[in-house]
Amino acid sequence: MAETISTAATAPPIANPGAAAPKVTVRQLHKVYGPRAAAHVALAGIDLTVRQGEFLVLLGPSGCGKTTLLRCIAGLEQPDLGEIEIDGDPVFAAKRRLYVPPEKRHLSMVFQSYALWPHMRVANNIAYPLRNRGIAASLIAERVNNVLRLVGLEALAKNYPGELSGGQQQRVALARAIVGEPGLILFDEPLSNLDARVRDHLRVQLLALQKSLAFAALYVTHDQAEAMALADRVVVMNQGNIAQIGTPTELYHRPNSRFVAAFLGNPNEIEGSVIGIEGPYHRVRTRIGDVFATGDRATLQTGTAVTILFRPEQCGLVAEERAGPNRFAARLVRSQFLGGSVEQVVEAGGYSLIVRTTSGWANEPGARLWLVIPPDHVFAFAGGAAT
Amino acid sequence: MIQSFAARGTVRAGLHAVTPAIWATLILLVSLLAYPLVVAIVDLARSSAGAATDIDAAWADGSLVAVMLNTAGVVVAATLFALIVGLGLAWVNERTDAGLPILGELLPLAPLLMPPIAGVMGWCVLLDPSVGYINLLVRNALIIVGVELSSGPLNIYSATGLVSVTALYLVPYTYLVVSAGLRRLDPGLEEASRIAGAGLARTLFRITLPSIAPAITAAALLSVIGGLGLFSVPVVIGTGARIDVLSVYIFRLIQNFPPQTGFALVLAAGMVTVVQAVLILQRVLVPGSRHAAIGGRGQRHSRISLGRWRIAARLITSGYLGATAILPLIGLIVVSSQSFWTPRINWRTLSLEQYRFVLFENGPTSQALINSLVLAVVAATAVMLIAGLVMIRTRFASGLARYIANVVTSLPATVPHTVIGLAMLLAFSLPPFRLYGSTAILLLAYVVIALPYAGQTASTGANAIGRELGDASRVFGAGSTRTFWRILLPLALPALVAGWSIVFIHTAGELTASALLSGTANPVVGRILMDLWNYGSFPQVAALALVMTAINAVFIGIILGVGRRIAAG
Numbered sequence: 001m002a003e004t005i006s007t008a009a010t011a012p013p014i015a016n017p018g019a020a021a022p023k024v025t026v027r028q029l030h031k032v033y034g035p036r037a038a039a040h041v042a043l044a045g046i047d048l049t050v051r052q053g054e055f056l057v058l059l060g061p062s063g064c065g066k067t068t069l070l071r072c073i074a075g076l077e078q079p080d081l082g083e084i085e086i087d088g089d090p091v092f093a094a095k096r097r098l099y100v101p102p103e104k105r106h107l108s109m110v111f112q113s114y115a116l117w118p119h120m121r122v123a124n125n126i127a128y129p130l131r132n133r134g135i136a137a138s139l140i141a142e143r144v145n146n147v148l149r150l151v152g153l154e155a156l157a158k159n160y161p162g163e164l165s166g167g168q169q170q171r172v173a174l175a176r177a178i179v180g181e182p183g184l185i186l187f188d189e190p191l192s193n194l195d196a197r198v199r200d201h202l203r204v205q206l207l208a209l210q211k212s213l214a215f216a217a218l219y220v221t222h223d224q225a226e227a228m229a230l231a232d233r234v235v236v237m238n239q240g241n242i243a244q245i246g247t248p249t250e251l252y253h254r255p256n257s258r259f260v261a262a263f264l265g266n267p268n269e270i271e272g273s274v275i276g277i278e279g280p281y282h283r284v285r286t287r288i289g290d291v292f293a294t295g296d297r298a299t300l301q302t303g304t305a306v307t308i309l310f311r312p313e314q315c316g317l318v319a320e321e322r323a324g325p326n327r328f329a330a331r332l333v334r335s336q337f338l339g340g341s342v343e344q345v346v347e348a349g350g351y352s353l354i355v356r357t358t359s360g361w362a363n364e365p366g367a368r369l370w371l372v373i374p375p376d377h378v379f380a381f382a383g384g385a386a387t
Numbered sequence: 388m389i390q391s392f393a394a395r396g397t398v399r400a401g402l403h404a405v406t407p408a409i410w411a412t413l414i415l416l417v418s419l420l421a422y423p424l425v426v427a428i429v430d431l432a433r434s435s436a437g438a439a440t441d442i443d444a445a446w447a448d449g450s451l452v453a454v455m456l457n458t459a460g461v462v463v464a465a466t467l468f469a470l471i472v473g474l475g476l477a478w479v480n481e482r483t484d485a486g487l488p489i490l491g492e493l494l495p496l497a498p499l500l501m502p503p504i505a506g507v508m509g510w511c512v513l514l515d516p517s518v519g520y521i522n523l524l525v526r527n528a529l530i531i532v533g534v535e536l537s538s539g540p541l542n543i544y545s546a547t548g549l550v551s552v553t554a555l556y557l558v559p560y561t562y563l564v565v566s567a568g569l570r571r572l573d574p575g576l577e578e579a580s581r582i583a584g585a586g587l588a589r590t591l592f593r594i595t596l597p598s599i600a601p602a603i604t605a606a607a608l609l610s611v612i613g614g615l616g617l618f619s620v621p622v623v624i625g626t627g628a629r630i631d632v633l634s635v636y637i638f639r640l641i642q643n644f645p646p647q648t649g650f651a652l653v654l655a656a657g658m659v660t661v662v663q664a665v666l667i668l669q670r671v672l673v674p675g676s677r678h679a680a681i682g683g684r685g686q687r688h689s690r691i692s693l694g695r696w697r698i699a700a701r702l703i704t705s706g707y708l709g710a711t712a713i714l715p716l717i718g719l720i721v722v723s724s725q726s727f728w729t730p731r732i733n734w735r736t737l738s739l740e741q742y743r744f745v746l747f748e749n750g751p752t753s754q755a756l757i758n759s760l761v762l763a764v765v766a767a768t769a770v771m772l773i774a775g776l777v778m779i780r781t782r783f784a785s786g787l788a789r790y791i792a793n794v795v796t797s798l799p800a801t802v803p804h805t806v807i808g809l810a811m812l813l814a815f816s817l818p819p820f821r822l823y824g825s826t827a828i829l830l831l832a833y834v835v836i837a838l839p840y841a842g843q844t845a846s847t848g849a850n851a852i853g854r855e856l857g858d859a860s861r862v863f864g865a866g867s868t869r870t871f872w873r874i875l876l877p878l879a880l881p882a883l884v885a886g887w888s889i890v891f892i893h894t895a896g897e898l899t900a901s902a903l904l905s906g907t908a909n910p911v912v913g914r915i916l917m918d919l920w921n922y923g924s925f926p927q928v929a930a931l932a933l934v935m936t937a938i939n940a941v942f943i944g945i946i947l948g949v950g951r952r953i954a955a956g
């Protein structure tokens with residue numbers, strides 16, 4: 001990272017071979033809120049690239065700095081340190097005191113509150129970005145009608161935002177964001193205020209729009225399912241830092257930290273210590289038995305105290321004893337039918353563990369069972385269990 | 388991290404940067420108040436010798452002591468009166484099932500219907516001991532039962548009259564503050580008390596009132612400040628009753644020949660000191676917004692059921708509103724239709740003659756009307772534009788800029804209007820301004836006086852604008868100027884229109900500062916009404932007052948309409 005900042009000011013970014021050219025490049029971005037005495041670090045050195053036409057999702061717990069990062073890129077907030085480039089042009093550079101205001105950055109944004117102007121009709125809300133560019137009125141009308149049709153709101157063009165439902169308002173906000181055909185749209189939890197059905201519907205619509213209009217999307221959410229469904233790549237943030245960047249499957253199957261593993265899919269956690277390395281796996285001694293787990297060779301050596309994590313949906317429960325790795329005696333505490341799956345709570349080695357299976361309704365509470373965890377899906381990370 | 392701190396403050400092109408123009412405006416506003424005050428203080432120091440002899444004389448003949456005692460007595464008694472009435476109205480309206488939502492809307496507006504001086508004159512027309520219409524009615528009724536009186540039985544020109552009418556003008560202050568306190572009070576407190584077995588009265592006195600003690604204190608202090616500054620009521624009623632209070636006494640000192648400016652300044656300084664002391668007291672007794680969040684939940688669980696008393700309570704509250712707003716109006720209407728104010732209303736000679744006279748034939752009155760309306764339009768427009776600009780542009784700016792904007796606009800509220808008028812008179816009559824007798828000096832005074840109202844309404848309007856609405860405009864390609872005109876200003880407009888109307892009404896009927904600053908060369912309605920009253924031209928006073936009332940009514944309608952729109956939107 002240290003090299004990035006020293007070279008970035010002079011050398012243009014080198015496009016990743018095989019990947020699209022970067023739409024946005026963020027380097028070493030810092031943002032601190034509040035007076036010096038009570039400073040709060042919202043961004044602690046973010047490096048990030050959004051490629052042309054890419055759907056990049058920022059995922060992280062509340063307060064980790066997602067909105068701040070988005071607002072910095074939009075120009076609504078001034079970072080304290082670092083650089084931002086859009087289409088290769090610097091729009092913010094702390095060292096050079098360069099700050100390009102939002103109206104000159106040629107991007108658009110969908111706000112969490114929708115931010116529709118209540119004193120303007122729907123059509124005027126949507127026309128606003130075009131009017132600011134001095135486009136001919138006839139052309140504006142045509143473009144507005146086109147996007148209204150695209151989001152299915154032709155009938156409501158003359159209404160005021162206050163007369164629309166939440167889902168309709170969201171689609172107006174979307175229409176306003178796409179009408180200027182921007183190369184980049186920022187989304188700040190655009191679906192979080194909607195009920196589940198509208199949200200699912202809009203999510204599909206949004207993805208289709210993004211693919212057909214081919215804009216780059218930087219999308220903030222703290223809903224991991226939403227992130228997985230939308231993203232080409234996901235950026236997991238934690239306390240002003242980037243924890244990991246990767247495709248949804250990469251993050252899911254190869255989390256690089258306990259934070260990422262824990263954030264994606266509420267895994268079971270068990271403490272133990274490494275007693276050896278066998279083949280590709282670490283052998284971890286725990287209270288439920290010896291567990292074979294995947295871990296980092298460089299850092300996890302024999303004797304390291306670790307926590308192992310595995311997801312409820314990636315383990316199984318069987319009734320008959322059979323030889324094999326990662327099979328542990330367990331007792332069924334209770335099971336709960338969830339429609340598509342069955343969630344079962346088992347007790348093993350004093351831990352209460354959750355197992356999600358698609359079948360296995362047959363067992364009674366108290367039944368003696370075997371917990372099976374494929375070693376590829378057990379992650380070992382250094383350190384004790386989360387408190 | 389140290390590095391990042393070093394970098395802070397270097398990149399300062401600022402999205403919401405406060406432009407130099409805003410700072411310049413703020414500085415201009417401060418100097419508009421500060422310059423006259425400084426001149427007054429310098430003047431005070433210079434004329435202290437002359438003032439000393441005047442003060443000694445006034446001390447010796449006892450008039451100074453009398454003025455002090457009168458002022459204290461009237462303000463304290465009227466405040467107590469206003470507190471009781473305000474509390475009663477607020478409790479019925481906010482806490483019981485006898486509440487009328489319209490009352491809360493109309494009560495603070497009722498005193499705006501007529502210029503204050505006109506309202507006071509309306510009460511005099513009703514309660515004059517010999518020719519007051521209510522007294523006439525009462526005397527006629529008494530004749531039936533065999534009692535014959537030549538005057539009275541009620542006399543507005545008395546200490547009771549002065550205190551009562553003063554209180555009437557203070558009730559809106561106390562009502563507003565107390566009802567806001569009651570609205571925020573968690574009804575659960577009262578419900579718990581009732582469940583614990585306490586009755587209605589016990590709950591009221593042991594739970595409700597102690598819980599809103601901070602609001603009651605604030606209301607009392609506000610009322611004391613309002614009462615001290617009040618001029619219209621004592622100049623008419625106090626003069627008739629030969630009870631001089633401070634605001635009127637200062638006015639007389641300036642009107643005397645030669646004017647006793649030094650003495651007036653000493654008293655004005657005393658007045659300012661008292662007001663500042665009360666404000667400090669308020670800050671100590673009512674610390675900040677800690678009490679503002681008593682309950683915090685908007686919804687009301689249940690209102691106290693008054694049972695049989697509900698109708699009575701409703702009659703009393705709406706009767707109060709109706710009587711205080713409408714009775715003086717009726718009195719004035721009757722007088723204005725006669726050629727003389729006589730006990731016997733001659734129904735055959737009713738005419739609009741007086742209106743024709745004050746509007747078209749009498750030079751001073753028509754000139755005063757024009758001056759007042761023009762000044763009110765100009766002052767309201769200027770002050771709302773300034774306040775709107777400052778409040779909206781500092782809405783999203785740094786905390787400091789917002790704080791300064793709020794302080795600057797609310798400063799004049801802490802200086803009694805008599806003092807503002809006096810300081811303006813001294814500062815702007817001198818070279819290089821030489822504005823004495825001009826409408827410009829009135830305009831300056833009106834702008835300063837109106838600044839707190841304007842700042843208040845403008846910041847209410849600005850604060851209601853969500854941050855993301857302005858942000859969105861910037862992201863979608865509008866610069867800060869365009870965002871201001873296309874998004875922020877239209878969104879704040881309803882509040883600005885309401886504020887404009889309030890400023891217009893206050894300015895068009897202003898008397899306290901105008902009494903000092905307006906003369907034959909620059910007549911305004913407030914001053915002319917006072918002079919006509921003193922000359923005994925009562926029908927003309929009434930006609931001119933009613934013309935103003937009609938104009939005010941239109942603007943009150945606008946305020947109400949806009950208020951509804953804000954509430955609905």
Ligand SMILES: Nc1ncnc2c1ncn2[C@@H]1O[C@H](COP(=O)(O)OP(=O)(O)OP(=O)(O)O)[C@@H](O)[C@H]1O
Pocket residue numbers: 033034040041042060061062063064065066067068069222
């Ligand atoms: N204007 C501000 N002043 C001071 N602190 C702020 C400000 N805006 C954000 N913060 C702080 O910065 C941190 C990051 O805030 P941010 O809004 O970026 O979080 P977020 O990831 O978007 O969270 P959420 O998911 O809740 O929206 C938070 O701890 C927040 O309290």
Ligand SMILES: [Mg+2]
Pocket residue numbers: 066067068188
């Ligand atoms: Mg956020």
